[in-house]
Amino acid sequence: MILEMDNIEIKEKVKEIKQSFRQMMDGAVAQSMRQKGADYKLNWGATLPRLREMAAELGQNYDLALELWKQDVRECKILATMLMPPDEILPEVVDIWMEQTTSLEIAEQAAFNLYQHLPFAADKAYQWIAGENALAQLCGFHVLTRLFMQGKEPNERGINEFIDQALVALQGADLHVRKAAMQSVIRFSELGLVYERIARSALRQANLDFL
Secondary structure, X not given: OEOOOOHHHHHXXXXXXXXXXXXXXXXXXXXXXXXXXXXXXXXXXXXXXXHHHHHHHHOEOHHHHHXXXXXXXXXXXXXXXXXOOOOOOOHHHHHHHHHOOOOHHHHHHHHHHOHHHOOOHHHHHHHHHOOOOHHHHHHHHXXXXXXXXXXXXXXXXXXXXXXXHHHHHHOOOOHHHHHHHHHHHHHHHOOOHXXXXXXXXXXXXXXXXXX
């Protein structure tokens, strides 16, 4: 269900949503996140299942998602990725959201809740894994992992580009990107025997183990 609201209703709804986060507050979760380096201006520690319940009740809403994303609040940003209709958000807006993503958690949530469902998901994923932004690379590999799991096979150019960038990532310094790249390679290899041979050969040439 996609709802339409005017600006005043949007502002009021965002205010109401932010107030509701107080009831979901989990200090232990928030503290654990801070210790792991997740530094938000405001973090109520609301669990993902609770946020998913809220998203299901609210329904997809483009304007509400945009307004929630503007808030420097962990829960608002995650909820925005859940409420944004994938077929309505423009590539330029996706680029802005990616530029404004500063935490691992938000990057992963955006990839799983929204980016993998975009009509142009593959195009963005290949663009991101070829860039220098680690969080964008992470999103790109997560999206490709999901597409491979859905049985979507890349064309020859896509295969070459994916393998090249995956090998670069697997030999890079960022642990999270390395893990995302390896998971993606594993899912790529599960597309069929030919893909498995391509993956094994590429990893072998780079002196990397196939998990």
